[in-house]
Amino acid sequence: MQRLSAGEELRVAVGNEQNEWREYSMGELALNTRARDAIVAGTARDPRFLLTYLQDEGVGYEGAILVYGARPDGTVVGPERVLDAFTRASATNPVATSADGERVALGNSHVTWDPRIVLLDKDGQKVSDTLLLIESGGDALADCFSLTGTMHGVLAHVLNQDTGDLRVVELDAAGEIVQDVTWPMPEGAACPRISVDPSGIYFAFPQRQDAGPTDVYSLDGGTLTRVATLPARGADSAYAWVLGGEEPLIWIGNPGGASFARLVNGELVELSGQVSGSVLSTEGGDLLVNDGRVFLTSRIDDVTSIVEVACGAAGRAPAP
Secondary structure, eight states: OOOOOTTOEEEEEEEOTTOOEEEEEEEEOOOOSEEEEEEEEEOSSSEEEEEEEEEEOSSTTEEEEEEEEEOTTSOEEEEEEEEEEEOSTTOBOOEEEOTTSSEEEEEEEETTEEEEEEEEETTSOBOSOOEESSOSTTOSOEEEEEEEEOSSSEEEEEEETTTTEEEEEEEOTTSOEEEEEEEEOOTTBOSOEEEEETTEEEEEEOBGGGOSOEEEEEEETTEEEEEEEEOOOOSSOEEEEEEOSSSOEEEEEETTEEEEEEEETTEEEEOSSOBOSEEOBOTTOOBOEETTEEEEEEEETTEEEEEEEOOOOTTTSOOO
16 A cells, blocks of 8 residues: 555555455545555455544644545545544554454554544444543653554553553453553563463563563453563574463574574473564564464565464474
């Protein structure tokens, strides 16, 4: 997809795991506001694309985010005014899509002020009311503002720099709050990297400037519980949490490529074999996990390939 101008036709190609591709025309859009990138929702069988726009409304920072929902039959729903927003270029606008493709979350803050979110359905219609994550009237400064898709909803987190507390809120498919946690940031930790897989929701807290080990916590029942500690980044190696479960899967980066290991009784047990290519990433740069599998991308002779990597249990499975 590419950024659109007024009156242009939106055309997209959608592929599935069998490398079967279909091309759709999503219709022509008459745009009169500041366009942002399209957001992918739905599934390969029933794709959706939400086109978001920032619209100035008066003086200062005041404005709104408008959303059009484009369907495969070429019809367009909207625009829907979904969120009061700061509209300057310095604003932060995180986005996340649920793993089932049914929900999309939008966020907005003015750099470090007043982070707020809203949950939409795959056609761009509001599911939840606006949720202000730090209710301070713009006085408290925020950091680490991010959204992560869960299986059916979204997880939002933000650091209140005044109190040093991290607020974590999970919304379900109906837009209801199912977890709301306020928790002190670990001493010396940088913003957490979030991962969601069938075994749970995990927060990995790296140390600032890779100065120490990474503590990993699971979120369950409104409680963050430490479940693992990964080694500090070395001159020839880096470590990242990939999947949870009884034997969590860990990615190990090194100059020759990458490998994987299982965490067994607190010890890393490396799986044999090296893999090449880059781990497929989200916008925030976190490892992308989809229903328990890991994907790598590689580019050879101007052709980009996506490869599924199978990582067995430690000591009982062939190389990835």
